[in-house]
Amino acid sequence: MSARHLSPNDPAFAGLPTADHEWTSDDWQQLLHWLIESGILTYKDVTALVLGHLNPPQVGTSIASKKTFQAHFPPRKTWQAVRAWFYQQRGKCEDCGARLELQADHVETRQDYGDQADRLDNMLLRCRRCNVIRRPSHAQGGLTFLTAEAALMWILLIKRPRTYQEFEGMCRDYGMTMANIRFQEAWAMAHWLEDDGSYTIDPSSSL
Ligand SMILES: [Zn+2]
Structure with a gap:
């Protein structure tokens, strides 16, 4: 782990623009570094996936x-x-x-x-x-430059909702129009990261 980054609830993320279309290249780089330094992904994971999508x-x-x-x-x-x-x-x-x-x-x-x-x-x-x-x-989904599934993970990792209810509300506020079942599926990542000590779900969470 490097000295610079970043505990899971790091305030460095809290200071970043709240809509991803306002993020700078440095902000994205910081998120990528955090994903790797936190052990969620390896450089190999990221690069292999990108190469596959570049095809x-x-x-x-x-x-x-x-x-x-x-x-x-x-x-x-x-x-x-x-x-x-x-x-x-x-x-x-x-x-x-x-x-x-x-x-x-x-x-x-x-x-x-x-x-x-x-x-x-x-x-x-x-x-x-x-x-x-x-x-x-x-027509009004203008807050994000991400695909829907990428935006789900961006919201989860950057905005860090503590409950499922909060997560669902954030996704709706972000202009996402998919069925709730997709949010519930995405919320699995919060549970998986919590198992690793990288996420905190509040006991009041409905899921
Ligand atoms: Zn395009």
């Missing part, structure tokens, strides 16, 4: 398997066309520039154009989060 997603093969795209090409020529489209992309989210968790997204939406939207010249790459927040149901 180009199965976006091309998924498009090529759809009948609506196949309809534009001669039999068994779809993958060739999709591959050419895939290679022409920048390999980054069109909105935020991220290389991780890329998905194919429609320019003209399927909602408006139906199957006619399924054309290669109508597709581009966006990261999962930028893709999701364009949907009407997520």
Whole structure:
């Protein structure tokens, strides 16, 4: 353990901006160091996971398997066309520039154009989060740059709710619209870290 960081309830986290989109690179670095120095993760864990997510997603093969795209090409020529489209992309989210968790997204939406939207010249790459927040149901989810499951762990580890009820309220306040069962599942991490002495759950917690 290094001298600099950080007990589980360290006030250093309390001084950080309360919405992750305001975090600086240094803040993220501090969290990453803490995750490793606290023994929750190893550098190998983090790096191997990132490498796996850096691998180009199965976006091309998924498009090529759809009948609506196949309809534009001669039999068994779809993958060739999709591959050419895939290679022409920048390999980054069109909105935020991220290389991780890329998905194919429609320019003209399927909602408006139906199957006619399924054309290669109508597709581009966006990261999962930028893709999701364009949907009407997520219009006000502007507090986070994280995917939903990442935001659940960010709230747990940074805001350190002491009870499940508090955790659920924080998640709702953060604009998360998923079913409660997802919060309850995520709360398992509080129990697991408590077993290691890295988290404190108040006896008044309902779960
Ligand atoms: Zn993005």
